[in-house]
Amino acid sequence: MGQKGPGLVKQVFIVWKPDRRSPTPIYLQIADRLQHLINQGEYSPGSPLPSERKLAELYGVNRSTIVQAYTELRAHGFIESRPGSKTRVSLHRGRKDQTLPPEWHRYAENGIFLPNTPFLRHIREALAQNPSIIDFASGKLSLNLSPVQEINEIMRNCIYQPEPENDSILGFPPLRRALSAFLRKYRGIDASPDSILITSGSQQALYLITQCLLSPGDAVAVESPSYALSLSMFQSAGLRMYRLPVDEHGVRPEGLRTLQKKYRIQMLFVNPNFQNPTGTLLQQERKRLLLETAGKLRLPIVEDDQFSLTAYDINSPAPLKAESDAVNTLYIGSFSKIAASGLRIGWIVAPSSVIKRLADARRQMDLGFSVIPQQIAAEFMESRYFDPHMDKLRQELIRKRDKAAEALRKHLGDLVEFTVPQGGLHLWCKIVPEVTDSRLLDEALRQGVAFVPGSVYGAEAGYMRLTYARPGAYDIEPGIIRLASAVRNAVTYKKI
Template identity: 45%
Template sequence: MEWKPDKNNSKAVYKQIADYMEKGIQNGLFPIDKPLPSERKLAEAYKVNRSTIVSAYAELEANGLVEKRRGSGTVVSKDIWGLAKKRIPSWNKYIERGSFQANMPVAQRIRNISEEETLVNFASGELSDELMPDEYVRKIIKSGEFSGHLGYDHPQGNIGLRETIGEHVKRYKGINAKPESILVTSGAQQAIHLIIECLLKPGDAVVIENPSYHYSLPIFKSAGLNVFHLDINKNGFNPEDLIDLHKKHQIKMIFLNPIFQNPTGTLLSVAKRKRILDLSSEFGIPIVEDDPYSLLNYTGEDTATLKSLDENGNVLYISSLTKIAASGFRIGWVIGPQPVIERLSDAKQQFDFGHSIFSQWLGNEFLRSEYFETHIQSLKIRLEQKRDKMIKSITELLQDQVDYFFPHGGIHLWCRLKMGIDEIKLLEQSIEEGVIFTPGSILGTKSGFMRLTYGKASDEEIPIGIKRLAKALGKITS
């Protein structure tokens, strides 16, 4: 089989394969009523995942060109024109025509293989098992103190949890928030989705940082928003850039992660935090502050949130337990003006009828416990050690090929590939060597960068992963 799919083509690989085989059926390359190559054999020939071939065959089957036979595999149908055979829906066409955008193919690939045990995972944004409070959570469950009902709870979330969140953000973030101004969400990402769906409309202009985690979210495109960028350097972004953007595009909302930003790890200075709030008030533009990492501060620098500095009620504040405890809690929250919270709450109830009462109970018990402070202090020490271990390995093995932003908190190391290396090709080679990372092009407009996350890999895996990355770099540059 000399033909090969073009992985750089904008058309999905499975579609290319299906189109090629359809032409082959029409011109007799694949004879009627004869078995087609097995999924495994075709995957090896085209150097793709077996799931890609499954999708291609499903497309051909939906079009009535092939059929599956027990014991014979997939064969070209005798009834190509569908005169005698019932047709099944072309599900792939329905999938493609839906209005909600899929993740980028590279992001899907990372997600699908990231749990393979042989890979050192520098791509996942969650904490490793050893950093999660599993033992304490088991104690909470074994205590048998759950006395709540198991029916629907308040649309904004359990009142006890919202009161605890209010106390938490007051103590740790300097934010004054009453329970009625708090909505419990399924992590921070659901909060972002609710804000976009409820408060914006197609054609609205919004601003995000570049690079940023928000850049990777398909929801902005799905909602038909026009997205503009504030470029990030080692000192964060320049708030003055917002002035020209607003004059040209009439910005409706700003999405920011100013404290140990994902992916760069940068901390926006206090002066810049205050300036962006001044501009928000001057132009009447609301700010959505995404704050996963402010508690993961290794040096004691000023990490006052925008919300704590906000005197005019311009900031919608989002945070969660995901990055400071465990992703499995699925507990996040939005803090904002009560009418906004009620609007978001109404939408959330339409989506899922409210959050699980049991996970809210667990989150409440954990967040209000004396153990929480112990956990955070231990977590900061362990993450700083992981960061130093990763930087040490990079210095020893990649010093001439990679430089990076030095983070004072959070879980990410933002790296630049010095030699203009294609980070997607490096990713593929790295997967072969047994390590995975997040290419910078998923998170921003510039190529030649990668995000190495040190929160997921164990202490032992970090130097192994960097060694594998160095080997992959050597192979594609030799």
């Protein structure tokens, strides 16, 4: 097994903080915590511990407090130090018995499922540590944009009615029937209930597709930049990803034939409507070319369509799947970006043979999705609440988008360039001066604001995605002010 990576330190320590209200001195709390981790095998005999400086930073204490904690552990034989070397766990670990737990941290480094990208882990750790950070990073709706009261009303009147097990393999039948009607009415897609598989959000849908319909070593085409490039699951599946560039009019499909000929592309992943992260809308002419080219190549398209219903001043753009010649398109959708992310309702529309294969795999994973959130989602879709919620959501997103755009112009001026999107949840910004992503992100988190660097999505350095749907409207301008300070500091640092 490999050596402990630098990310493990934060993974082990991030979930715990000393209690400053406790009568137990902080250094003793830290010593007890470290002793517990050692006894649990997170730090095995002979393995190095974090430096005093790093541990002080993670726990939010003075370095002298860590020195005291290490002194306490050293006195009890748990750790040992030598001049010029790292502090390490004692080979005997101060235990009276010699029963040793497994070296859990080494197991945590293994497995075929890769961790999230370092930037994403860093952002999530920072948000967990400091709730006061203004969050432009999380791709979710703020609480006031979710239909909380409406769903609570549905829950009060909902009666648990489980379906026979053999009827629920594809998902709760009433939900699939409701989705069939929903897709026909709002998305122009004619999908029977038997062609729909319910998933735990769109990410599980993508996971099932990569694991069941593709093999390690297969080549796939993705947009660049693209949300897919931020998902380690593609790499975990052993897929080779080749990029189709995205500009202000969406993905450019003219290079697809060349990619397929050169690399034997097996599948294409696209997000045509208000693309994540750029917010672009695929032009109709390009949409036709994409479908025509993929059709001639007999190339399956996976269409991720989470944002279409958020269209602001235009009609909701039709998905690829609604076209008459889109027989090679697998369609993914979700309620997370338009309603309640906590319900974790997503779906796949696909041919029967594909649905059966994915359903079988899903059954091996969890033996079926909980009926209760499916029942709530079905009731909500068919209720009188849905259309008013969508109207309110669009109006609030317009208000937040405009606040964010105005604040960027006011406080960052010509330091950033961006196009105001016509739908979706994100602003895609190019930072005009040269800047290092890691330096800017560190500086932004220090200033108390979070964003996602564009390089996470496969863009070159100097881009960032700002999710204006997540922070409260009153936090948007203060957040942009903090971000402006971070950009200026990072640019100054780069010049030095």
